[in-house]
Amino acid sequence: MKSSLIRPALALALALGLSACGGGGKAEFTVAGTAKGLIYPGLTLSTNGMTITVNPPATPGADVSYSFPNKLEYGDEYNVKIDAEPAHQNCGFAQTYRDPINRDTAGRLEKINVIVECGIDLHTVGGSVTGLTADGLVMTNGSTGGTVTLLKGATSYAFGAPVAYGITYGVTILTQPTGLTCTVANGVGTMGDEDVKNVNVNCVANP
DSSP states (O other), X not given: OHHHHHHHHXXXXXXXXXXXXXXXXXXXXXXXXXXXXXXXXOEEEEETTEEEEEOOOSSTTOOEEEEOSSOEETTOEEEOEEEEOOTTEEEEEOEETTXXXXXXXXXXXXXXXXXXXXXXXXXXXXXEEXXXXXXXXXXXXXXXXXXXXXXXXXXXXXXXXOEETTOEXXXXXXXXXXXXXXXXXXXXXXXXXXXXXXXXXXXXXXX
């Protein structure tokens, strides 16, 4: 009689224990991460048949947490990809030991945290040059710093220091070439989504 009461109690305890462990199923993991430097909308990520859009934070410069809806089981592989970059930005994955951390196996680490790092697009400022028959022309971009020196016969140029999207630029002549006067057309503007190639320079001989 005593033995018959013990068996059901043990069975109940075992059932409760299995329930607490998820019914004996495999451990599950959420593919999640952090987006850093996200300012503009449009970032789309995907992995394991799932796609999500990561919106920029309400506070510019703040990190954004994201997660995919479906969980992976222990041992499942994931490979987070950037399907679309945000407007005016470029993004990539943080690296560990020279390898990007967007690909791994669920369960190797306690938590999955795929870090996406985004920066503002950069573009060059330049244009054409006409009439440069002497050396000594030096130009500057006062909004971003940096100069460019052009030699006799140059027909085009571009500043080595790029300008970020949305930042203004202002190109002026710092030093005139010997015996010439050069002027700049379209020297002031705001950087868009492509390289600026119309800040043109025209040089004429001094009277």
